[in-house]
Each structure stands twice: as structure tokens, then as C-alpha cells.
Amino acid sequence: MTEDPDETPERPVPPPFMWGCCECVRLLLKLAAEWDAPAGCFWEQLQTARHIAEAHPEDVPAQHLEDCELCPEYARRQDDDAAGVWAQxxxxxLFMPQTLARLW
Structure with a gap:
């Protein structure tokens, strides 16, 4: 990421189910490798979130009830694309600081 390291929030430790999945581990390693790259790691974030939503739907957190401007908008949408993007x-x-995770 291109944020000032002193201002970047600490990344959460991913939950155990992610460490038990080879694809999650692979994606987390890619994300970590690109975290401080000048181009950022947005693509790696998307890949990881998509994998979790598709392969581990039971582990996707519930709707954000506070401090999220996007969840109410996703909740109003009824199409399958919105449901998938909302899950992502x-x-x-699960793997990004909350202040960064809720930007998209």
C-alpha cells in the first residue's frame, strides 16, 4: 500500500479457517508481497475476498451494522451480483484493517 507506515492501521491476523486452506494461504502471501508496492495491492485484496466469498461463504462476516456506508446500499440491492460483491x-x-476494508 502507499500509505505512510506510521499511519497504516495494523492488519488483523486472519482467522484459522484461512490458514487451513491452501488457496487462502497462497492469496495471503501474494497480498503480503504486494502490500508496500508502489502500485498497491488492490488486485490481491479483490482476489482474496472473492475466494473467501465463493469457497468459504459460511465464514463471511455478517452485515456491518455500524460505521459502514456501503452495507445499507448493498442490502437494498436484490441482484446476485450485488450479493456477491457485498460478501466480498x-x-x-478478515484480512484487511477495518478502515481500508470498508472503502469498497
Whole structure:
């Protein structure tokens, strides 16, 4: 990421289910490798969130009830695309700092 290291919030430790999944571990390692790259790690974040939403839907966190401007908008949408994107949005809380995870 391109944030000032002194201002970047600490990344959460991913939950145990992610360490038990070879694909999650691979994606987390890719994310870590690109975290401080000048181009950032947005693509790696998307890949990781998509994998969690598709392969581990039971582990996707519930709707954010506070401090999230996006969840109410996703909740109003009824199409399958919105449901998938919303699950990816919520999954980002598992491996990204909350302030960054809730940007998309």
C-alpha cells in the first residue's frame, strides 16, 4: 500500500479457517508481497475476498451494522451480483484493517 507506515492501521491476523486452506494461504502471501508496492495491492485484496466469498461463504462476516456506508446500499440491492460483491466487501474485514476494508 502507499500509505505512510506510521499511519497504516495494523492488519488483523486472519482467522484459522484461512490458514487451513491452501488457496487462502497462497492469496495471503501474494497480498503480503504486494502490500508496500508502489502500485498497491488492490488486485490481491479483490482476489482474496472473492475466494473467501465463493469457497468459504459460511465464514463471511455478517452485515456491518455500524460505521459502514456501503452495507445499507448493498442490502437494498436484490441482484446476485450485488450479493456477491457485498460478501466480498464483508470478507475484506478478515484480512484487511477495518478502515481500508470498508472503502469498497
Amino acid at each position: 466487501h464483508r470478507a475484506r474485514d
